Amino acid sequence: MKVYMVTDLEGVAGITQWDPRHEGDTPATAAVRQRFGRWLAEEVNAAARGFFAGGATEVIVNDGHGAGQTMDVELLDPRITLFHGTQRPDYCTGLDETCDAIASVGTHAMGGTPHGNLAHTMGRGVRYYSFNGIHVGETGLQAFLAGYYGVPYVFCAGDEWAVREMQELCPGCVGAAVKMGTSQLSALTCTPARAREIIEQGAEQAMSVIGQVEPLDLDSPVVFREEHDEQRFDEESVPPDRRVINSHTLEIEAETILDVLNIKYGHDPDWKPAWRQQPQADTEG
Amino acid sequence: MRIYIMTDLEGVAGVCQWENRDDDGPWNTQRRTRLSRLLAREVNAAVDGLAEAGFDDIIVNDGHGAGSTIDYEIADPRALYYHGLDRPFWLPFLDETCDATGAVGAHSKARTPDGTLSHTMSSAIRRWSFNDIEVGETGLQALIAGYYGVPFVFAAGDVWLCREIEELCPGCVTVPVKYGTGRHSALTLVPERACEVIREGAQRAAEAIGRVEPLTLESPVLFRDERVEPTWDEETDAEEEGVRIINAHVREVEGDDLMDVLMKMYPQYDRDFKPEQWRPGVRT
DSSP states (O other), rough: OOEEEOSSSSSSTTSSSGGGGGSSHHHHHHHHHHHHHHHHHHHHHHHHHHHHHTTTEEEEEEEEEEEEEESGGGGGGEEEEEEEEESSTTTTTTTTTTOOOEEEEEEEHHHHHHTTOOOOOSSSSSEEEEEEEEOOOOHHHHHHHHTTTTTEEEEEEEEOOOOOOHHHHTOEEEEEEEEEEEEETEEEEEEEEHHHHHHHHHHHHHTTTTTTTTOOOSSSSSSEEESSSOOOTTTTTTTTOOEEETEEHHHHHHHHHHHHHHHHTOOTOOOHHHHHHHHHHHOOO | EEEEEEEETSTTTTTSOOOOOOOSSSHHHHHHHHHHHHHHHHHHHHHHHHHHOOOEEEEEOOOOSSSSOTTTTTTTTTTTTEEESSSSSSSSSSSSTOSSEEEEEEOOTTTTTTTTTTTBSSSTTTEEEEEEEEEEHHHHHHHHHHHOOOOOOEEEEEHHHHHHHHHHSSOOEEEEEEEEEEOOOOOOOOOHHHHHHHHHHHTTTTTTTSSSSOOOOOOOOEEEESSOOOOOOOTGGGGGEEEOSSSSEEEEEEESSHHHHHHHHHHTTTTTOOOOOOOOEEOO
């Protein structure tokens, strides 16, 4: 059983402030960032322990926050395989039909969620993302992409509001609520240590809902829409494969969500990871 | 049994200097890291004692400064912690569901002679009173608790704060961890000893529940807000309903009850914000 885990920072217990990675490199920001990297890594470890205890044989972790290398790799459970870095070749590298489940750790609610702690969708200033009219945050987007591969979203660790969001989108998935936001920058939280216990327990339970939770499904064609607070688009200068609805709103229509994301992020649709190409090369040789 | 603990930094043993949040240098960063640890250890000592006293539901408000001062890597996992900025209220989750409230790291009110790092909210405030009852931050916490019928039973901090709150809430348990001798000096217990006495005091906090009357105010509530510097303008600020400008230093705010007055003092707060009784856990 192979589990794909996407991580983010804002839903980690004990964190209520934005990652100060753009605030200058000072001893103070360094201390905060090191602490956050440790806390994220330990929540990831806790989830991995739960997945392995529940029957997983492989856990791939996608270091999804910010610059793509947020978690402290020195602390990671050696059974984990980590995908990290920037300039990624596709949206969720390693997520495909060979996975049995997708999960998220450090999850925050979608932009605009009342009381959601550090709630946002991708960048700040995004009003919403939607697929075929269904509003999603970052994690909802990932669950839809997983659904394209027939992979169910089974586990959400993070802010209470993120857990509710994902349980509504993917009924039957297991949540591990480690804090409850009371505003953008405030929350009631358990300590990192207690969060790890809850996450481990929830992750183990999540393995038992594989096969029960339906993978998310989107009818073709898939219409993706993004709306921004600020004016971002020019009706008279429309980029290829896109529709400018107005200066705040853009649409991409394509056959599948994978096509949509490849257009959105400019990824090469023919790219396949080497580890997928390898078996083919072997048989040909 | 639920208790709500407010925390601050200035009343922690070993602290006699303001926290500097503007200096990002290595020395100050180390200092701030130590302050977070000292506060967390006192909070842990209180949580330990309170748990022993029978409190199985402990909410700690990380109240100082930027709202995230406690070192959560060492914080006792039996408590929940409220932290962060842009809060919907000063003391969210303190309401009628609590059996008691208390404070750790508490300091005396502004202008307390010899009170270490004495102040009320900020250096701008000279004196606060509600219906002629003079309060500092801890007194205001006791009043908010009293509004919900909750008694203030436990305080750890500067001896002058302990005396201040004993007078307002007779019968509460106080744990002086230092003896202020001026705004920036104190005779202090070392952190380890302070934690021992805080644990011992917290163990006795439950006994004070029946003994201490919730601190309440009669309606209408008159808040008197005195500032160090000339702040109010008699010609323009008086236009707000319920606000009277006495002179450039002093204004009075009148309301039906304490919450009414607080919402006039802090327009950014949301009176209707009623958080759920949240507990962390696995959701299926």
